[in-house]
Amino acid sequence: MARRRQDSELDPLAQAIAPPIDETEEEREERLTKEKDAKAVSDAIDEKIEAERVAEKKAPKPVKVLLLGQSESGKSTTLKNFQLMYEPKSSQFSPNRFFRRERASWRIVIQLNVVRSLHVVMDSITRALKASHDLPYPPTFSSLEAVPNISVQLLERKARLAPLLAIERALIQRLTPAGSGETEATQLRSNRELAVNSAKPWKTAFNQLLNGKDSGTSEDDDGIDWDDPDDPGPILYQLSEDMIGLWNDPTTQKILKMQNIRMQELAGFFLDQLEVVTARRYIPTDDDILKARLKTLGVTEHRFTLSGTGVGHDWRIFDVGGHRSQATAWVPYFDDMDTIIFLAPISCFDQTLAEDPRMNRLADSVGIWTDVCRNQLLKKTDLIVFLNKVDIFRTKIQSGLRLTDYIVSYGERPNTFESTTGYIRKKFSDILKDKSPIPRAFYCHFTTVTDPKSTSYILSSLKVIIIRGNLAKTDLAG
Numbered sequence: 001m002a003r004r005r006q007d008s009e010l011d012p013l014a015q016a017i018a019p020p021i022d023e024t025e026e027e028r029e030e031r032l033t034k035e036k037d038a039k040a041v042s043d044a045i046d047e048k049i050e051a052e053r054v055a056e057k058k059a060p061k062p063v064k065v066l067l068l069g070q071s072e073s074g075k076s077t078t079l080k081n082f083q084l085m086y087e088p089k090s091s092q093f094s095p096n097r098f099f100r101r102e103r104a105s106w107r108i109v110i111q112l113n114v115v116r117s118l119h120v121v122m123d124s125i126t127r128a129l130k131a132s133h134d135l136p137y138p139p140t141f142s143s144l145e146a147v148p149n150i151s152v153q154l155l156e157r158k159a160r161l162a163p164l165l166a167i168e169r170a171l172i173q174r175l176t177p178a179g180s181g182e183t184e185a186t187q188l189r190s191n192r193e194l195a196v197n198s199a200k201p202w203k204t205a206f207n208q209l210l211n212g213k214d215s216g217t218s219e220d221d222d223g224i225d226w227d228d229p230d231d232p233g234p235i236l237y238q239l240s241e242d243m244i245g246l247w248n249d250p251t252t253q254k255i256l257k258m259q260n261i262r263m264q265e266l267a268g269f270f271l272d273q274l275e276v277v278t279a280r281r282y283i284p285t286d287d288d289i290l291k292a293r294l295k296t297l298g299v300t301e302h303r304f305t306l307s308g309t310g311v312g313h314d315w316r317i318f319d320v321g322g323h324r325s326q327a328t329a330w331v332p333y334f335d336d337m338d339t340i341i342f343l344a345p346i347s348c349f350d351q352t353l354a355e356d357p358r359m360n361r362l363a364d365s366v367g368i369w370t371d372v373c374r375n376q377l378l379k380k381t382d383l384i385v386f387l388n389k390v391d392i393f394r395t396k397i398q399s400g401l402r403l404t405d406y407i408v409s410y411g412e413r414p415n416t417f418e419s420t421t422g423y424i425r426k427k428f429s430d431i432l433k434d435k436s437p438i439p440r441a442f443y444c445h446f447t448t449v450t451d452p453k454s455t456s457y458i459l460s461s462l463k464v465i466i467i468r469g470n471l472a473k474t475d476l477a478g
């Protein structure tokens, strides 16, 4: 006792926990009981931590899937399909209501898509006008005689649509409000496309700023503030008739055709639904949200719980920006993926890259695929190819566009849908066979990821393959 007192005099910690010198027998009893209780609590916590550690070790490892492919290949749209299928629904009576909380944000994106499309159309009319006034001749025109007569009525419509420019600016500001942390991460590219860094929860930030709350918390709350004085919806509604008239005017269609502009193939095409999307109380449907275009910057991780082999699995899906400089730059960071879903938009066989007009967009996709296949870091990763935008591809082939005019190696083969798609599929399969450091199975699907029905069917069928691959790797590691 005397010795401990000596120690406690020297050591402040020992002093703090040492029993009082004049402790009575009763106080001692009480102190010992308290200490016993405290130890029991501490032991229980230790046991719980150990049990959790053991359970975590036993649980299947999270399934990691990376979406890869050039810009506009459909990565974010594929992710939206996963969200539609697997994120918790608000109730079993309102299936596919996942996007409910985000509808206000997607409405703005769709409005921006509409306004951008109209600017493309209006710019084409301006070019046609310049040509008809004998101004410097645009290279897209084959001859002066080809300039159609532009009616006064069409010109008046176009003039009445001038406010669209201001609306576009307002919409961009709404998507990137000051304080959302988005402004510095958001870029307006040279082609006027808005890109948002998806690593930041832009939709939540936007909704909160818009409504002062996390919107859409009740079942019938769509998160849209219909009385918001800054909402461009009412002006778009007022301009609706002119937008529809301008788009449907045969002269407009002729001008677009002559300038080789196919609006239907551009990302975020809503011009055939103008009446619906500019309606007073327009709320985007799930299909509309799948079609809405917002370019991705950076990388984002999404988590889902999926069951596939009877066990609940934690899935992590990574969506990355596919801008040319980014597409393969991601690869070194993703060497621990179980599966890569590689998206190749096959409909772009007749397009060149904006950044490099000498490069065919489909050839670019094939180039990225080759890099992925031969990459040593990814040799244990399962690869699944989505040959995407088959709907547009089919239309092009059926309208007489010849694959061989753009892909010379196609040669004299018949220009049918079956033959052309078969050729492209084989090309991707051969590259995997030739370039992969170790033999790997070739999984390939023709997809239209804007169609949620067929896509959910494909994703369900892939689920088991992906989980199986993940389990095999876990077994090998263990």
Ligand SMILES: Nc1nc2c(ncn2[C@@H]2O[C@H](COP(=O)(O)OP(=O)(O)OP(=O)(O)O)[C@@H](O)[C@H]2O)c(=O)[nH]1
Pocket: 069, 070, 071, 072, 073, 074, 075, 076, 077, 078, 266, 267, 268, 269, 290, 291, 292, 293, 294, 295, 296, 297, 320, 321, 322, 323, 388, 389, 390, 391, 392, 447, 448, 449, 450, 451
């Ligand atoms: N018609 C059609 N449109 C598609 C298809 N897949 C995607 N789209 C549209 O193409 C546009 C681009 O798709 P995204 O999913 O944003 O492309 P992304 O690969 O994420 O592009 P980045 O974010 O720039 O890398 C969107 O407007 C989609 O709605 C398809 O199969 N058919």
Ligand SMILES: [Mg+2]
Pocket: 075, 076, 077, 294, 295, 296, 319, 320, 321, 322
């Ligand atoms: Mg994207």
